[in-house]
Amino acid sequence: MTAARAADPAPDPYLWLESVDSPRAMAWVNARNAYSTGVLEADKRYAQNYQDALAIAGDKDRIPMPDFVHGAVYNFWQDPEHLRGIWRKTTLASYRTATPEWKTVLDIDALGKTDGKSWVWHGANCLQPDERRCLVALSDGGEDATTVREFDLDTGAFVAGGFSLPHGKQNVAWEDADHLLVAREWTPGDLTASGYPYIVKRVTRGQPLESAVEVYRGLKTDTEIVPTVQRDAQGHTLATIQRGIDFFHFETVVVTPQGAKRLAIPAKSGVAELVAGRVIVKLDEAWTAGGRTFPAGALAALDIGAVKADPANLKPVLVWAPGPRESLEQVSATRDTLLLSTLDNVRGRVSVLTPAGRGGWTTKSIAVPDNLAVNLGATDLVSNRAFIQMSGFLTPTTLALTDTTTGALDTVKTLPPKFDASRDVVEQREATSTDGTKIPYFIVHRKDIAYDGATPTLLYAYGGFQISLTPNYSGSLGKLWLEHGGAYVLANIRGGGEFGPAWHEAGLGVKRQIVYDDFASVARDLIARKVTSPRRLGIEGGSNGGLLMGVQFTQHPELWNAVVIQVPLLDMIRIGKIAAGASWAGEYGDVNADPAAMAFWQKTSPYAQLKPGVAYPVPFIFTTTKDDRVGPQHARKFAARLEEFGDHVLYYENTEGGHGAGADLKQAAHTTALTMTYLQEKLID
Template identity: 30%
Template sequence: MPDLTYPPARKVDQTDTYFGTEISDPYRWMEDVDAPELKQWVDAENALTQSWLDEVPQRESLRTRLMALTNYERYSAPTRHGTRYFYSHNTGLQNQAILFWQEGLDGTPHVLIDPNTLSTDGTVALNGISITDDGTLMDYAISDAGSDWVKWRVRDIATGQDLPDIVEWSKFSSATWLKDNSGFFYQGYERPADITPEDALKSANYFHKIYFHKLGTPQSEDLLIFDRPDDRELNMGCAITDDGRYLIISQSRGTSPNNQVTIKDLTQPDSSPILLVTTEEAAFDPIDNDGSYFWFRTTLDAPNSKVIGIDLAQQDLTNPSRDHWQTLIPESTNPLDSVSMVHNTLIAQYLKDAQSHIQLHAPTGELLHTFALPAIGTADGFDGKRTDTETFFTFTNFTTPATVYRLDLTTLETTPYRRPNVAFDPSLFETRQVFYPSKDGTRIPLFLTHRKGITLDGQNPTLLYGYGGFNIALPPAFAPAYVLWMEMGGIYAQAGLRGGGEYGEAWHEAGTKLKKQNVFDDFIAAAEYLIAERYTSPAKLAISGGSNGGLLVGACELQRPDLFAAAIAQVAVMDMLRFDKFTIGWAWKADYGSPSENEEEFRAIYRYSPLHNIVPGRKYPATLITTADHDDRVFPAHSFKYAAALQAAAPPHSEANPLLIRIETRAGHGAGMPLSKRVELTADQYAFLTRTLEMCY
């Protein structure tokens, strides 16, 4: 490949000291994301990257085919409120899905909100909704340019008109209505006295709070319902029980799944809150209640989770004990991912080797039925109330787009409700699950999806994807991009790494803090397995991941550059010594550790931090870094600094691989990104792989 002249990036004399170790940070100035100098660098980098991608003749045909594969109707599973059903629908190529409502299952659809009308470029997205039990009012959250900050509005569902109410400075929030529709609870932060757009994008967020907004009043009169001024790192969540009596408040530290639980009796507003769980030793997720009796899913003494029953009537509410807690569904060998209560039935959703496994249980825990899914894949949904007789779920796998099913819980009959039709033949492809040993012998699951009849000659272009963090599992799922990759002759490989949620909390913890290297070892071992089994070879193997998965890509391409021909790191965490300085980054200390506060964790982090482990003159895989200028989840300076450092260290000869960065404008971490931008991004990524893997198709 020809020489690339990278845009110059100024270095500054910036040195920080961590536990006696001096560490240079020459690109610290790139943290000023609104600086004119940085904008010039971003524009120059984008121009270089685009000019390089424009030389790939297949790029336009890739975009065209991806548009055709994406052009299919997509529905969410409906939810019922009163007599009305609510769901989202995308006709195919709309930038954002539209929210509809209808009377009854067969009623006439009515547009409730069309986010595509909120901006000309599709960058304003619907970020969350909450509908009253009777289906008459909805509050909805809008985010601009992919930001995590949202603005709540209230809409009259029958008229489609918005009420005057506006709630701002909300982030990482749901909303939950009082049963009389008089107002709603939400989470947010105290309004700052004076803040610039850059500060809103960059500043750390502490002291999450729960507020109550009464309809018809200004936000300045919203009531502070709950906060923890004693602990700035607790994130809040809340929900009202279906009977309207209790407000359940969850307090978790950063991204840890473990939480405290406080219950407030709304029928006795002057009563003291019930401090049900006051430590963060386990996760406690409320399922439902029947009067004072509560069902919870918990990891207490059960890393794979179990279901317990707690009767507040048997508790000293000033000093609750665990003496009368009952185990209803014991811990299984498979992690219990979530539980809902519909038709007085506990619907337990398990993961079995990263695939969905559904069981129906009585309220007392007895197994009633093992629910058969259409095929190996992922089921999601099963929402509803304890008195409902029906529920809906979606089912998907790598070759099946999300299909909506209705489950009649009185007969256990399952019927397709909405089935999409995509312009490809799924019978041409196959998926298998294999297992391989990691460096320490741990058995790791790996999904492989490709055309039927491939030859294991080591020449198949292969895209290996992973995440490995924050207790998030990677089950089978459909994406038009996967189909396009397989049509190009590629193998899509998806690894279930430690740090994720594939095998419960113990699996998650095995890839955190001082054990984070396990995640990289698992991913590297996946590459070695694919090469050893002759699915592919280093010259044909690419790796990809986003956010925490982008950190995975950065660490692995630096640790084993011999294994990969190409790497795509998306919205990645690359400066592991300063991740906790921006927006919500401090919350990730639950997974990563604290580089500034704990010397042992600093030493472990410093050994793998991508920004700090680039070796000058070493030939690294061809790299495409992608980020967005409005990413206020993973601050874009992570990607800017890594790209500048990687380019500065590149060997000065024509055999060096391209090291490119693509910066999206008016976009954030990924959520709510308009379809048009997602298609263009994928087309650029596949054009990059076409050229670097020397693909012929």
């Protein structure tokens, strides 16, 4: 007998709950659903919460977010009469009016009834430049796997004998009108350990999938392979394939008539856009090439002719570099310009960059209000028009149209207020983490707050995958929480992208405890300032944020009275064996290959750290059966282990919805109402 054998963990008694659709597992789910909905729906506030959540989600006066497609403005819309949604169009002139004249292009509810499927819209990919033909992706029940079918915008119908890709996890790009670049499971087993495709083939119109010709093959140890075709208004085209070595490191190849050739850019980078013959590369690590060094977080440009002629020898030109408190959020191209959204100390900014002579660029800022989140909307490849969205915690979303050549902003639509914000105020504060780093956070609270520790407070964060959290307007949060006197806190902890790649990398792998310390430090700062107290403090997070909640639940149960754990990762020892969990080794480390990662997660994984006899708060755990990304297995086993210890658990698993709140508006409103009723019970009562 060896020491290693003696340290082996005890067998997992809840492995049977990992069988997603087994009768035994679903009987367990149905029993917990019945109990939890019975408890929460019996609360006298639930019915009103549900009505308010559904009304806000289905309000016909909310902003229909636009796309420029095929010479018109397109929008995907859901409301109580169209629960799964309609894809519709209007003219730009009509869209700018208060009551646009919409024409339905595709009705997903009606299509689902005709096909006998629980279709959920997963978007459309239209062939530029004319965008008449589109590849429509439909998910059965909301999972990541889709069915892809060719649709003709002129006839308003699916193309008879057109491109059709059966159900599966797949990545598709138009190479030209008669060819697609497709990554999918071509034969059984053609998937990575993460469950994603790694073989790209060229599919030709009119030929069966069996005749597709292989273009590129990755490895089964990769995360996934993604083909992309970039086009600009000047007629340049660049087809690339991005091989995911892990979630953050890639090998990019250029598809040429001579085959796939590697593009010599850093592993933590990728092609972001193509504009005026310049290939825009987003860098998440420093790059030395052509005698120059470009910092992490910057944008660089390559001449497309040089890229195609010799992708192994590149001479990049700097396009944009971040300042000490800046980070790049979004990049979009119009006909002649590049549009950037950036953060400056977590405040939104927008810039227009225009190609100039000898590979240079000119830069100008678009004036946007301060202290708001600013997001790029649709851009138009045949003009320099672009939509920009602006919103804040208490500021309803405004949609503006700009011409990037002038930088002028023209307000097109403003969301009517969904709650009374007159008594509230927003502040940005800082907490000090365990290593002395200042962690910014936003707090929304009553102007006349009494600093006596009695304010019901909801603390939210994500802390992973270089995703930035910024102020956003939520009608349901305002109506169901702020109007009830609650405070809301958004924490910009490490692991995110608020301050560029370094902010993310500080919490990667076995360094991740600092992310969890950041979050707890914000909580302690709120308590020290007497904004709230453990009795009145609740926390919420989903997906990677659900893992964050699980860690806080086990490491600091004394700090919270409510914990909302949504579509979570919780069993970090078996993460690689559940759904797409193997694809995130770049974020969390590989417990199967790295002893240090295994040691870290053995002492940190929420499922492994649950212990009997601890005074845990009663959690509300939400997941979905159809989540084929994270999977419901984590949430199920966590709840079962707590029940084994005699702890009270509220658990709800929606049988549809994928990695989200629900497959339609009613399901999403039900989830919102259950969550807010739970928080009101635990923190306000």
